[in-house]
Amino acid sequence: MSETSLRNRVAIVGVGESDIGKVPGMTGLGLNAQAAKRALDDAGLKPLDIDGLLTAYSFTEPYFMLGSVLCEYLGLQPRFNASLVVGGATPAVMLKHAAEAIVAGQAEVVLVTAGENRATGQSRDQAVAALTAVGHPYFEQPYGSSIPGFYAMIARRHMLEYGTTREQMAEVAATTRRHALLHPNAHMKAPLTREQVLAAKPIADPLGMLDCCLISDAGGAFIVTSAERAADLRAKPAYLLGIGEFHTHEHIMCAPSLTEFGATRSGAAAYRMAGLGPADIDVAELYDCFSIVPIIEAEELGLCPRGEGGRYWLDGRAAIGGGAVPVNTHGGMLSHAHAGAAGGLFGIVEAVRQLRGGLGARQVEGAEIALVHNEGGILSSHCTMLLGKDKA
Amino acid sequence: MTETLPSPVVNADSAPYWQGAREGRLLIRRCDACGQTHFMPRHLCPACWSADLRWVEATGRGTVHSFTIIRRAPLAAFAPRVPYVVALIDLEEGPRMMANILGDDALDTAIGDAVAVCFEDRGEGAAVPQFRRAGGRG
Numbered sequence A: 001m002s003e004t005s006l007r008n009r010v011a012i013v014g015v016g017e018s019d020i021g022k023v024p025g026m027t028g029l030g031l032n033a034q035a036a037k038r039a040l041d042d043a044g045l046k047p048l049d050i051d052g053l054l055t056a057y058s059f060t061e062p063y064f065m066l067g068s069v070l071c072e073y074l075g076l077q078p079r080f081n082a083s084l085v086v087g088g089a090t091p092a093v094m095l096k097h098a099a100e101a102i103v104a105g106q107a108e109v110v111l112v113t114a115g116e117n118r119a120t121g122q123s124r125d126q127a128v129a130a131l132t133a134v135g136h137p138y139f140e141q142p143y144g145s146s147i148p149g150f151y152a153m154i155a156r157r158h159m160l161e162y163g164t165t166r167e168q169m170a171e172v173a174a175t176t177r178r179h180a181l182l183h184p185n186a187h188m189k190a191p192l193t194r195e196q197v198l199a200a201k202p203i204a205d206p207l208g209m210l211d212c213c214l215i216s217d218a219g220g221a222f223i224v225t226s227a228e229r230a231a232d233l234r235a236k237p238a239y240l241l242g243i244g245e246f247h248t249h250e251h252i253m254c255a256p257s258l259t260e261f262g263a264t265r266s267g268a269a270a271y272r273m274a275g276l277g278p279a280d281i282d283v284a285e286l287y288d289c290f291s292i293v294p295i296i297e298a299e300e301l302g303l304c305p306r307g308e309g310g311r312y313w314l315d316g317r318a319a320i321g322g323g324a325v326p327v328n329t330h331g332g333m334l335s336h337a338h339a340g341a342a343g344g345l346f347g348i349v350e351a352v353r354q355l356r357g358g359l360g361a362r363q364v365e366g367a368e369i370a371l372v373h374n375e376g377g378i379l380s381s382h383c384t385m386l387l388g389k390d391k392a
Numbered sequence B: 001m002t003e004t005l006p007s008p009v010v011n012a013d014s015a016p017y018w019q020g021a022r023e024g025r026l027l028i029r030r031c032d033a034c035g036q037t038h039f040m041p042r043h044l045c046p047a048c049w050s051a052d053l054r055w056v057e058a059t060g061r062g063t064v065h066s067f068t069i070i071r072r073a074p075l076a077a078f079a080p081r082v083p084y085v086v087a088l089i090d091l092e093e094g095p096r097m098m099a100n101i102l103g104d105d106a107l108d109t110a111i112g113d114a115v116a117v118c119f120e121d122r123g124e125g126a127a128v129p130q131f132r133r134a135g136g137r138g
């Protein structure tokens, strides 16, 4: 059976971010609700227009049936609803599921949200302990492994095979911070130099504290509808041109490789659906839970050749106005926000905003096609999307 | 030590593996249908889905595929051990597994180091496979 193309069939017509940072007055559900309300207002739609809802998971508020819980909280009774868990890849995968539901006539307006109160809803020790649970309970956790440790092993392998340096990884954090300073809602407000990243407290060699993503209170949301309906709404639509996913493992001990991951395959599927290639991309929002990750993704998604991801940042090509494809123009998870699945969702929000234009100093001039990549686990689950200002 | 290190969690897939560790033997699964060995223990072979599996004793020799030095422990029980090495070990038989590198020279670990299995007591006779640097490169 041939693949049903999702190209040009749906669009993101509303985006929203909650208040971000330390937001002690808000629950995780409240952050989702605030972001959803802002996304709905952005789209010019009413709650009753929503007939589908997708959400992810929550470490701080681990409800069973989170999708149903969120519908209940929001007073929604949709005909399409689920909570999906593919780690950080979840937001992009939710867009794919929403698009499939809309194309199949199972929903017309789908609200997609994610968010947690990770900064204030748990102690720092609880946060670290919860994230430790990502390691295999029987064959990894007995060794005191940690998520930074897993990514550190990937970074070390990349350094060995391609000569990637700590300076190059530090530049990812520094460039990303410069972008975050241009974003009014970013968690981090102070400048950050490469030297500061290199001097930060070591966590898991070769990664230091500032190679690691933030822990934020944050919620994000977007609204998906058919391309036909999108044309009648007030916000400029961002059309889905192509999307693909690929999954190779969950735990790092079972990863087929520490240097080649599923982003190559998810990206190829997205490019194929869109009929586009890496040379067509104007702006990219890549998953950046650790500084090594966007380096690898830039290579796998064809922004630069294999092994040159580190230089892509050190040479300034990832920066806005750097002459190549700017990456993580909102500040990414290293500097804008990270709160569970919301981290990757903000890359989608930012891509839509870049395609609409008018972002001032943060705007990528002439942005017409944006790439967003989400990954979950330990570079385990991948989903890549291409969004366009116009249909492809 | 203020908190004890985690003991193995034994289930139906892994009971012989952990029993082997108690006896100082590193057991892995080999598929009689396709001949492949795998880690972690499963009900069926992830290469061909045959359930015709047997336990074989690994030589315990391997090489370090990658590693990190943990400077901030994820759990209080590991805090007294910081800094310590977490590594991915490629066993001579093929499969890859995670363990710590123990020993006075653990912090000198490099990718490609030859390592040999040892067993660390985790209380009440339970043990987890661990590795020590064996000298040389694999």
Ligand SMILES: [Zn+2]
Pocket (backbone or CB within 6 Å): B031, B032, B033, B034, B035, B036, B045, B046, B047, B048, B049, B050
């Ligand atoms: Zn087999």
